[in-house]
Amino acid sequence: MISKYLTREQNNVSMVNKNRRWKEICGSIKGIPGHVLHHVDTTLLYNNPERYILWLPEDLKIMTKAEHLSLHHTGLKYSDETKEKMRQKKLGIPKSEEHRRHLSESHKRYWARRRMDEQVRSGRAKLSVLKRQSPINAA
Numbered sequence: 001m002i003s004k005y006l007t008r009e010q011n012n013v014s015m016v017n018k019n020r021r022w023k024e025i026c027g028s029i030k031g032i033p034g035h036v037l038h039h040v041d042t043t044l045l046y047n048n049p050e051r052y053i054l055w056l057p058e059d060l061k062i063m064t065k066a067e068h069l070s071l072h073h074t075g076l077k078y079s080d081e082t083k084e085k086m087r088q089k090k091l092g093i094p095k096s097e098e099h100r101r102h103l104s105e106s107h108k109r110y111w112a113r114r115r116m117d118e119q120v121r122s123g124r125a126k127l128s129v130l131k132r133q134s135p136i137n138a139a
């Protein structure tokens, strides 16, 4: 999963290390079907991304996907603002002008980043060049 807390470089390192860890565990970088590697300290990603991307054995727990989903969705704390937005969505109340603008900007950044990734992957452009050109900082 691409994380907004990691730079593209950190994300790449993270993927490589996760694959390596799975390989150590079960002999395949694909891991064990139906299972995930979960970081026990769920704050690590944003509190200590440098450590998160290492996928250290002592930080990890193998869980089934079902266990993992329920773990991350139980006791999940939303801000009052987010809860209010979820309540409004449920009731079919249209989003505020400000919220729509926020989502729109966020989607633009997301798709700009995706386009850059695609160009780099296909070898049509170099990331360093794209970053210099882009008005949107794709950190």
Ligand SMILES: [Zn+2]
Binding pocket: 037, 038, 039, 068, 072
């Ligand atoms: Zn997890």
